[in-house]
């Protein structure tokens with residue numbers, strides 16, 4: 001494998017994912033821009049390359065087995081391997097999402113993207129990550145997925161949400177299982193929360209910039225070999241599960 005660190009960021013065409021790609025690219029890394037829409041992907045890649053990032057487009061729909069398998073092949077061909085995977089792509093499914101009225105299909109679609117998509121992409125990329133000297137997996141979660149905070153009176157956990165928040169709790173649970181299985185390897189696996197960030201995801205109501213939101217993922221993607229694994233972090237430190 002080349003000396004250059006290779007990263008894949010899913011959902012990197014906009015929002016926090018784009019800024020994660022920009023931040024990792026600024027370190028001199030080669031960055032795969034995972035995105036499902038060709039035009040949005042090309043626009044993002046062009047913008048990153050214009051900013052000096054060694055970016056390449058990776059067609060990727062995280063809900064599609066064939067798309068994910070093809071993405072792994074493309075990365076192997078184009079970059080020769082993968083060191084860092086940032087599972088960033090997600091949807092909310094739209095609000096409101098009260099458990100008593102939510103459409104079951106909404107829950108299924110959100111879990112398919114936010115949880116099963118992460119499993120699908122991670123497992124497809126794992127052979128390349130296993131071959132890396134310093135592999136990292138960063139799962140973009142949210143404090144709304146914290147069962148501890150959700151059950152703490154007065155804690156800020158956003159609107160009642162039977163699909164999005166639940167999907168992030170499930171993602172956290174999945175992350176822990178990966179850590180249990182891969183804990184004796186050199187792969188550092190952590191969850192990050194970007195904070196309430198102004199993006200399409202929330203109609204740009206967030207109070208942080210996408211660049212600020214990207215900081216925790218960049219931190220977790222660049223951990224030293226003796227860095228933590230199996231943690232849940234935001235910019236302020238550890239987030240309770």
Ligand SMILES: NC(=O)c1ccc[n+]([C@@H]2O[C@H](COP(=O)([O-])OP(=O)(O)OC[C@H]3O[C@@H](n4cnc5c(N)ncnc54)[C@H](OP(=O)(O)O)[C@@H]3O)[C@@H](O)[C@H]2O)c1
Nearest residue numbers: 011013015016061062088089090140142196197199200201
């Ligand atoms: N914004 C916040 O306040 C906040 C807070 C906590 C956690 N987060 C988490 O941070 C991450 C980034 O969110 P964001 O705010 O940057 O959201 P965003 O602007 O809506 O971007 C989401 C990205 O995911 C992509 N995506 C969605 N479904 C996909 C699929 N099936 N296959 C491939 N890509 C797909 C989108 O692509 P398209 O352009 O094609 O739709 C887009 O690139 C998410 O995991 C989110 O849950 C965000």
